[in-house]
Amino acid sequence: MRLGVVTLFPSMFHVLWDSGVTGRALKRGIVGLNLWNPRDFTHDRHRTVDDRPYGGGPGMVMGVQPLRDAIHAGRAELGEGCRVLYLSPQGRRLDQAGLEALATQKALLFVAGRYEGVDERLVDVEIDEEWSIGDYVLSGGELAAMVMIDGLVRLLPGALGATESAQQDSFVNGLLDCPHYTRPEVIEGRRVPSVLLSGNHEAIRRWRLKQALGRTWLKRPDLLSGRILNLEQQHLLAEFIREYQAEYGE
Ligand SMILES: NC(=O)c1ccc(NCc2ccccc2)nc1
Secondary structure: OEEEEEOOOHHHHHHHHHOHHHHHHHHOOOOEEEEEOHHHHOOOOOOOOEEOOOOOOOOOEEOHHHHHHHHHHHHHHHOOOOEEEEEEEEEEEOOHHHHHHHOOOOEEEEEEOOOOOOOHHHHHHHOOEEEEOOOOOOOOOHHHHHHHHHHHHOOOOOOOOHHHHHHHHHHHOOOOOOOOOOOOOEEOOEEOOHHHHOOOHHHHHHHHHHHHHHHHHHHOHHHHHOOOOOHHHHHHHHHHHHHHHHHHOO
16 A cells, blocks of 8 residues: 655654554555655745635635645655545544545545645645544644554554454454453452463453453443344353443442
């Protein structure tokens, strides 16, 4: 998959090369990442990248010509089939299903807005999809783009080692993750659940599934309302609820 970002702060993206899953995927060529900075497409002495809003008011808008030229350069490099995504609070709310849909694309060009955003006519003409990573305002679209890139890369074949893919599975099947434990066996008098020390892999699998179902029921019942549970899952969740209510009443 080929990725591109149009951003006034390209140095922010260097962390993607430094760390873990994304760094390895980039080194292995599983994913490519190119950056285009509108400031490199300015022609005035001050390399101006912002402009005043029509209608007045506080704040500035991203200047049209440098941004448009940067987007065109990115599109030219990534190929005409690339989808141009704009990060903004007005966009479609990102979730795992959204990441999975985007991961099927051959090339994505993220446009990271700064200031008050981008001229609406550029959004209409240049942007294919608008995405939001949550209902809050950030100083720019860069961190939102990095969140999406991290989530996307993990879904590409070969990006995750055997160990990391376990974590992916837990949420991919739409449930919250089960609890995790490591040494020492006792912390502040709290022991590791004995099933995890039993070596009984089938019992451990069922315990982890039961915990994932139970925690989803407790913390995010909305994730359960939209899905069918198979017989084993129904049984394990019922068992969790029975034990929970015996323990905590209500
Ligand atoms: N919730 C998000 O995904 C998000 C994306 C960008 C952003 N800030 C940049 C910007 C501000 C206003 C208009 C367009 C872009 N803040 C939050």
